[in-house]
Amino acid sequence: MESQLNFNIENSFNSRYSFCARQVLDELPHSFTITDPSISGHPIVFASKGFLKVFGYSKDEVVGKNGRIFQGPKTDRKSVMEIREAIREERSMQINLLNYRKDGTPFWMLFHLSPVFSKEDGRVIHFVGVQVPISPPRRPRWSASGVVRNGANMCEEGDRVCGNIMFGSCRREVCSDTPVELSRVLALESVLDDSSRGLGIEETCEASNLEKQEAEVAINKIFSVLTCHSELTGRFVCAKRHSLPGAGILSSSLNISLGRIKQSFVLTDPHLPDMPIVYASDAFLRLTGYARDEVLGHNCRFLSGADTDFSTLYQIKESIQTEQACTVRILNYRKDKSSFWNYLHISPVRNASGKVAYFVGVQIEEGCKNQDRNGLCPEMRHRSVVGAVKVAVRSLSIGAGPSRS
Amino acid sequence: MVTVKQVEDDNLVSKGAIPEQLKCPRFCFRDIRIPLYRFSSQSLLDDSPFEGHVCITEDEQSALDSLLLAQWEDKMWKGVLRYDVTTSEIKVIFGRRKFIAQLNEELGMDYVPKPEADKICGQGNLSEFQWTKHQEEFLFYVASGEMAIPELIPSAAMPDGAVLIIINEIPVEYGHVFLVPCGSDSLAQVLDAKSLEMVARFAVEINNCSFRLFYDCPTAGTSHRYFEACYFPSPLPVELAPVDTFFHEGQRGMRISTVTDFPIKTLLFESNKKFKRMVEVLVEICYQLQEKSIPYNLLISDCGKKIFLFLQMQNMANSGTLSAWECGGYFLFQSRSEFDQATEETMLNKLRDVSLDDEGFQVVKELCCSIADKFAA
Numbered sequence: 216m217e218s219q220l221n222f223n224i225e226n227s228f229n230s231r232y233s234f235c236a237r238q239v240l241d242e243l244p245h246s247f248t249i250t251d252p253s254i255s256g257h258p259i260v261f262a263s264k265g266f267l268k269v270f271g272y273s274k275d276e277v278v279g280k281n282g283r284i285f286q287g288p289k290t291d292r293k294s295v296m297e298i299r300e301a302i303r304e305e306r307s308m309q310i311n312l313l314n315y316r317k318d319g320t321p322f323w324m325l326f327h328l329s330p331v332f333s334k335e336d337g338r339v340i341h342f343v344g345v346q347v348p349i350s351p352p353r354r355p356r357w358s359a360s361g362v363v364r365n366g367a368n369m370c371e372e373g374d375r376v377c378g379n380i381m382f383g384s385c386r387r388e389v390c391s392d393t394p395v396e397l398s399r400v401l402a403l404e405s406v407l408d409d410s411s412r413g414l415g416i417e418e419t420c421e422a423s424n425l426e427k428q429e430a431e432v433a434i435n436k437i438f439s440v441l442t443c444h445s446e447l448t449g450r451f452v453c454a455k456r457h458s459l460p461g462a463g464i465l466s467s468s469l470n471i472s473l474g475r476i477k478q479s480f481v482l483t484d485p486h487l488p489d490m491p492i493v494y495a496s497d498a499f500l501r502l503t504g505y506a507r508d509e510v511l512g513h514n515c516r517f518l519s520g521a522d523t524d525f526s527t528l529y530q531i532k533e534s535i536q537t538e539q540a541c542t543v544r545i546l547n548y549r550k551d552k553s554s555f556w557n558y559l560h561i562s563p564v565r566n567a568s569g570k571v572a573y574f575v576g577v578q579i580e581e582g583c584k585n586q587d588r589n590g591l592c593p594e595m596r597h598r599s600v601v602g603a604v605k606v607a608v609r610s611l612s613i614g615a616g617p618s619r620s
Numbered sequence: 621m622v623t624v625k626q627v628e629d630d631n632l633v634s635k636g637a638i639p640e641q642l643k644c645p646r647f648c649f650r651d652i653r654i655p656l657y658r659f660s661s662q663s664l665l666d667d668s669p670f671e672g673h674v675c676i677t678e679d680e681q682s683a684l685d686s687l688l689l690a691q692w693e694d695k696m697w698k699g700v701l702r703y704d705v706t707t708s709e710i711k712v713i714f715g716r717r718k719f720i721a722q723l724n725e726e727l728g729m730d731y732v733p734k735p736e737a738d739k740i741c742g743q744g745n746l747s748e749f750q751w752t753k754h755q756e757e758f759l760f761y762v763a764s765g766e767m768a769i770p771e772l773i774p775s776a777a778m779p780d781g782a783v784l785i786i787i788n789e790i791p792v793e794y795g796h797v798f799l800v801p802c803g804s805d806s807l808a809q810v811l812d813a814k815s816l817e818m819v820a821r822f823a824v825e826i827n828n829c830s831f832r833l834f835y836d837c838p839t840a841g842t843s844h845r846y847f848e849a850c851y852f853p854s855p856l857p858v859e860l861a862p863v864d865t866f867f868h869e870g871q872r873g874m875r876i877s878t879v880t881d882f883p884i885k886t887l888l889f890e891s892n893k894k895f896k897r898m899v900e901v902l903v904e905i906c907y908q909l910q911e912k913s914i915p916y917n918l919l920i921s922d923c924g925k926k927i928f929l930f931l932q933m934q935n936m937a938n939s940g941t942l943s944a945w946e947c948g949g950y951f952l953f954q955s956r957s958e959f960d961q962a963t964e965e966t967m968l969n970k971l972r973d974v975s976l977d978d979e980g981f982q983v984v985k986e987l988c989c990s991i992a993d994k995f996a997a
Contacts, residue, residue: 256679281679288892292925293863296855299829303854475681540697565706567853589683590772595690598697602689603681605706606794606830610853613710613720 219497220254224279227251227260231340231452236444237261243440245433246270247345248282249331252302252467255474255497256281260341269348271317282344287315298328303468305330305339305456309430311349311422323349325422327430330467331441334451338464341452343441345433347426463493463512470494472607479578480600481515482564485535485571489514493573502578504550515576518557520548531561538563538571542597544581556581560597564604567613575604654758656776657687658765659821682827683770684762688785691759692795695787700756702726705791710853715964717857720950723959727790727952759785759797762822770825778802783818788848792945792952796850799833810910811835811845813903817896819847824924832856833920834944837910848944857949858928859921863888867989869996874898876988879928883971884947885981887988889927901995902927905988914976914984917944931976931984942974 228237228249246265250257262277270277270285277284286295290313301308312326324346331341422430438454445452463484465473473482473494479502482494491512500507503518510517519528527545534541540562547557558579566572577600579593591599695701703726713719763782765771778784781802788796799822801815816835823833830851838845863877873894879886891898902918906929909916915932930947951967953959976984 292890292922293860296859296922300855300860475679477680567710569707569709589686590774591686591690595694596686598693599681599686599690602693602795603685605693606689606828606851606853609706609710609794609851610830613712613854 220279223254224251224258224260227254227341231448231450232441232444233447235447236440239440239444240437243433243436245345245429245436246347247343247433247437248277250282250342250344252339252342253470253474257302257467257471257474266346269316269346270314276317285314287313287319287321289313289321290315298326301328302342302471303466305467309422309427311420314346323420325349325426325430327434329434329438329454331438331452331454332456334445334453336464337456339467342467343434343437345430345437347422347430347433349420349422349426463487463491465494466611469607469611473604476600476603478596478600479580480604481510481576481578482573482604483515483576484573490535490574499578502549502555502580503547509550518547520546520552520554522546522554523548531559534561535563535574540601542594547578558593558597560601562601564601564608566608566611572608572611573604575601577601652755652758653775653777655687655691655760656773656779656782657684657760657762658767658771658773659762659825660768660770661764661766662768682825683772684822684825685828685831687760687772688795688797688826691785692787692797695756695759698756700787701789701791703790705794705796709959711959712854713962713964713967717949717964717968718860719857719962719964719967720852720854721959721962722793722950722952723954723956724792724952725954725956727792727954754786757787757789759787761785762818764818781814781818783815783822791850793850793852795831796848799847799849801845801847811837811903811906813896813900815845815847816903817899819849820895820899820920820924820927822849822924823920827923829923831923832945832948833918835918836941836944837906837916852945852950856919856921856945858882858886858919858930858947859926861886866985867992869894869992873996874901874992876992878985883968884942884975885931885984886947887929887931887985889929890925897995898927901988901992902929904991904995905929905984908987908991909984914980915941917942917947919944919948931981932974933976933980942971947971 240261241264243263244265245263246269247263248259248266249261251260254260258279258281259277262272262274267274267277283295294310294312297308297310298312307327307329309325309327311323313321313323314326315321327345327347329343329345330339331343332338333340441452442454465482473496476496477498478496479498480496481492481499483490484493487493491514492510493512495507495510500510503510505517523546527543530541530543531545540560542558542560545557545559546554548554558581560577562575563571564573564575577597579596589599696704705724708722708724708726710720710722713721761776761778761782761784763779784800784802786798786800788798799819801812801818819833819835823831828851830853831849832852833847833849835847858879861879861882864880865875865877867874867876869875874889874891874897877888877890879888889898889902906916906918909931913934915934917930917932919928919930920926921928928948930942930944932941932947949967949971951962951970953962
């Protein structure tokens with residue numbers, strides 16, 4: 216399972232840009248990561264040398280992890296939410312963000328996020344995140360002196376810098392115009408020398424135009440490497456969406472939400488010819504023995520075989536036609552032709568307009584010793600997956616149409 | 621990961637309830653055996669920071685989330701709900717605020733959430749409340765526990781200090797439930813720290829960004845004490861509005877901020893640590909607001925990391941204060957024409973009309989600072 220995940224992560228990059236792209240990217244001086252929203256957990260699939268240097272991690276410590284491991288107690292939640300929104304809407308964004316190095320020291324950086332689109336079907340393949348450390352303009356700020364002087368009593372519980380250099384009073388009126396500035400001020404309090412307080416704090420961590428340019432330059436260089444190398448694999452990518460996402464393509468945010476559900480299930484799209492699978496969970500692939508590429512775009516009937524009861528199939532077909540949920544026990548076949556009894560639940564799932572967008576099918580292998588880790592009986596496991604999928608799909612296409620500014 | 625008790629070892633069914641016991645709400649549930657979810661002993665009480673909470677990994681659905689969704693979907697499947705809320709259309713209203721509108725033709729305005737929970741918690745008509753009739757609406761209990769990891773007991777009687785989770789058969793959104801604290805002091809008319817902490821903990825452990833918890837302060841002359849919760853498809857506008865911090869307790873302490881650029885006066889409470897103290901401060905603030913007859917609502921979002929406090933105007937006409945989700949920017953419409961014609965301006969006015977005025981807001985901010993200072997001391 217672990218090795219499968221590692222393979223997926225390696226493959227996510229290599230199959231799109233070829234292995235040699237790694238070397239070329241590593242020659243760039245910039246700090247950046249590439250993440251794959253279609254893999255469960257939205258993990259980092261590539262981290263540049265510059266990134267590892269800035270953050271103090273080794274490659275193995277970050278590849279496979281979600282970018283949130285670099286956030287800490289002082290990272291502004293609202294900024295995190297804005298990033299999440301940008302991912303949801305599959306658009307570029309720039310934001311000043313407080314991140315933490317491995318040793319626990321926080322630092323401000325300009326974070327630039329850009330989606331990488333597939334030229335073929337308009338779907339988001341990866342996100343590139345560039346981090347430009349923001350150098351404070353004037354006056355001591357990351358105040359080496361302050362940190363060192365107070366070093367002895369600054370560390371609490373091991374690794375996070377905090378504590379004893381708070382200002383005399385707990386309460387403090389702060390005049391600031393934007394939340395970003397504000398949170399920056401708050402974060403700085405802990406590292407600022409008392410004497411330098413009050414002057415220039417607000418400006419201290421606003422990314423300068425120079426830094427913004429640097430992020431742009433980095434993004435452009437990275438994209439030129441990625442697009443150029445995607446030609447080698449024949450699976451072209453681009454920085455701008457050339458076509459609307461094709462039929463059967465799920466958005467990154469839906470992929471990320473669905474990735475949190477660890478049970479075996481598939482989503483099928485009834486609006487496409489032959490109702491193909493558009494999403495298959497990792498657990499489904501483990502259960503059936505197929506690779507993702509072998510099932511996406513195909514109708515579920517490949518699971519049936521010689522001894523599958525025809526009347527059960529008819530029952531499923533009927534419930535789909537009437538847009539009703541149903542539960543059946545059906546004999547299914549794995550890729551290696553071995554059969555298993557599948558306790559299957561199928562339910563329609565609706566999008567923001569209240570229309571059926573997909574059908575979800577939840578598979579539980581009968582007699583399988585693997586008891587649910589959350590202690591739910593099979594029926595309730597069905598329900599829990601359906602509920603989670605309904606919540607994830609409910610937001611689908613909410614932004615579409617004239618409502619979106 | 622939770623442990624599961626296969627054996628029903630909780631044999632506390634009390635037979636033959638004495639009538640006077642019924643005066644206290646906690647006894648009315650004694651005989652009902654439903655699943656019980658026990659939090660781990662690692663509690664927010666310990667001032668443990670959110671990050672690194674032992675049973676929470678962000679990349680995976682939590683056990684509590686699975687339980688709630690499973691129970692809710694199950695009731696839906698069994699026809700307990702009056703309608704399927706996922707058939708109601710939702711949209712973002714044009715404009716920069718991104719107010720959200722839902723067309724819900726099923727929801728009669730007459731019975732906008734005046735739930736069974738009212739009957740359950742209101743003292744007056746408790747004896748009239750026939751729980752047997754409503755038993756199917758009960759989903760499960762949550763209670764604190766002593767194990768290192770959370771525990772799910774498939775069937776149990778209600779332990780002391782539990783919170784009862786009841787389905788709302790006329791849901792505003794998917795997963796709409798009532799959370800009814802059934803503690804020993806459940807007769808109290810005001811919000812208490814224990815209850816608020818329990819439900820905030822619920823939000824932390826459910827660990828789903830779509831999940832939101834609400835509390836509407838009781839209107840004059842009524843008494844109830846329950847929270848509501850559901851899954852919202854996208855962030856509420858208030859969560860996207862900028863904030864301006866005016867109280868800051870230090871590195872990991874509490875932060876109180878004003879939500880700026882929002883039509884209804886709103887405060888945001890956040891704390892990375894010392895969560896229990898923040899809850900105590902908040903409860904004291906709510907108590908004072910009630911004393912001053914300032915209607916308020918709470919919204920708990922971002923997996924328990926943020927608590928919004930909406931401040932409404934004292935209304936003379938005693939006519940409609942808004943619910944917490946309306947304050948947050950989520951509106952329900954009963955007719956297609958209203959839904960289609962909804963504009964940002966109308967929604968802004970709706971919120972502005974009920975908002976506390978500047979003067980009152982200043983007083984509340986000062987009140988917050990003085991209470992927070994008092995607790996910090």
